[in-house]
Amino acid sequence: MKIKEVMIPDLTSVSADTPIKEAVKVMSRQRMVGLPVVDNDQNVIGIITESDIAKACLPGYYKELQNPSFIPDFDQFSQQAKKIAHFPVKEFMTREVFTVEENTSRTEAANLLFRKQLRIVPVVRAGKLVGILTPSCLCKHAMEED
C-alpha cells in the first residue's frame, strides 16, 4: 500500500509571508499540529509546527534555565507572543523539511515518522503538496485493514 492511499488529502497550507497569528488560527481551526509552508506553485518550502511557535513565544532565557517554574506569571510569555504575532511564518519555520512522495511505501514513511519523531509530514508529488501524513493515519489504516 502506498502513502497516497493512507494520507489525509488536505491541502491546508500557509505561505512564508503569512503572519504567525494567522498560522495559529488555521492550526487551531483545522486542529492540525503543523502546517506545510508552500510557495506560489504549491511547492513545499518548509513546515511550521505548534512546537516551533510555542518555542518562539518563550523569552530567550527560558531555554537557558534549568527549571523556570519559579517565575509565577504568564506576562513574559504573553509579551513575547504578542511581539511575534505579526512576524512572518518564514522567521520560525523549519526549512529543511522532511516530506514523503505519494508513492512511498508505508514502511518507509513509518520509518521516517517514528525515527525522526515527526508529528506531521507533507506528502508531495514532484515537490508539490498533495496531502499530509501523521502517525495516526498510519496506525488507523493498519488497525482497520483486513
Added chain:
Amino acid sequence: MSQTLIALIIFITTLIFVSLEKINRTVIALSGGLLFILLKILNQNEAFLAIDLNTIGLLTGMMVMVSIIKRTGLFQYLAIKISKLAHGNIFYLLFFLSIITGILSSILDNVTTIILIVPITLAICENLEISSIPLVLSEIFAANIGGTATLIGDPPNIIIGSAAHLSFMDFIVNLAPFVLILLILLPFFVRLFYKKEMSQNIKEAWGRVEKFDERKAIEDPMLLKKSILVFLLTISIFIFHHNLGLEAATVALAGATLLLLVSNIDPAETFLEVEWSTLFFFIGLFVVIAGVEKVGIIQWLSNKIITLTKGNFTLTTLVVLWVSGITCSFINNISYTISMVPVIHNIGAVTSFNLNPVWWALSLGACLGGNGTFIAAAANLVGVNILKRQGRIITFKEFFRIGLPIMLISIILSSIYLFLKYLL
C-alpha cells in the same frame, strides 16, 4: 633535529592550538602527548606515570557530585533568594549576584557556576527591563575570582594542590580571605564602567522579581537533603584531609560514591554528565609536559627565571605572579599551570626557597588572569555565548576594556598581598 627542538615545537604548537580553540583542545592535547610517545621521547610507561591521577580523581569526584546536586535546584534557589536582598536597588543586585557567583564558584567549577547563575540573571533583567550585560560580566569576573579561593574552585588550584601537596585548608587560609576582599571590591569596580545602567530606577518593576518563588526552584527536596548532608560531610573531610592522611581525590571520589549510594541515581546517567573531554585534556597535557621536562626544557626555563631574578625570592614570586596573570589572559590556564608546576619544583630544587608563596603566586596569577580577555577562561566564553543567544553581543574589545583593568588591579592587589604576607 634534536629531541629538545622537537619537544619544544610540539609543546609550543600544543599551547597555541589549545588557546586558539579552532580544533578541539582535548584532541590537540592528546595529539601532543601521543607525539611524544610515537617519537620515542617518552615511552608509554613514562607517559602513564606522568598523569596525575590525584588531579583526575578530584576533578571526576567533584563533577559527579555537582551533577547530582545540580538536579536539586539548590543553586537556582540560592541565586533567587540572594537577589531578593537587593530590594529594588540595581547596584545591590549586581553586588549580591556577584558575591553569590563568587562563593558558588569556590565550590563548583567556574563554567557550571556561570551556566547556573546567568540564566537566572537574564530572567531577573528581562523582568526589570534592564540590560543584563553589566551583571553577567560581573558574574563572569566573580566566577574567575571566586574559583581562586579553594582547592576545588578552579582547575589550576587542583593541579597546584596536588603537585605541591597543599591541602584544602592551606588554600582556605592563604587565599580565601584575600579572594573575598577582591570579590567585594569587584562590583564597585564594574559600577565605574556602567554608571548609566547602574543609575536606572528599578523600584517599580521590582515587584515582579519579588514574586519569583525560589521554593519552586527546588526540584527534589529529598535529594536536596541528602545532597547537602553528603556535600557538607565531604567539605568537612576536605578540611582535615591532610591530617587524616587522605589525598584530595580520595575525599572527592568518596563523596561522589556516597552521594550515588544514597541518591539511588543510576551511575551511568551521572557519568554522562562527567566532562570526559576535560579529563582527557588534562591527561594529554600531563604527558606533553612530561616530554618537555624529560628533554630538559623545564630545567632550562627554571634556571633562566632564577638567573633573571638573580636568585631573589621576592622577585621570583612576583615574576611568577605577573607572568602567570598576563600569560593566562591569553592562553589556557590549565595548560599554563601544568607547564609551570615542574618549573617551580625545579626552582625549589636548586634554591633554598620556601616555595609556598610561589605556589600562591601561580594560583593567583593563573586564576585571576582568566579575567583579562574573553578567550582566557572557559567561563568567559560560556557567559558571553549565553548572552549572544539572547541577541546581546559582547565584543572582544568590550570585554577587554573592563576585563583587562580588573585583571591588572587584581594582580596589583595580589602583589601587595603576597608581599605583605610572605615576602616582607
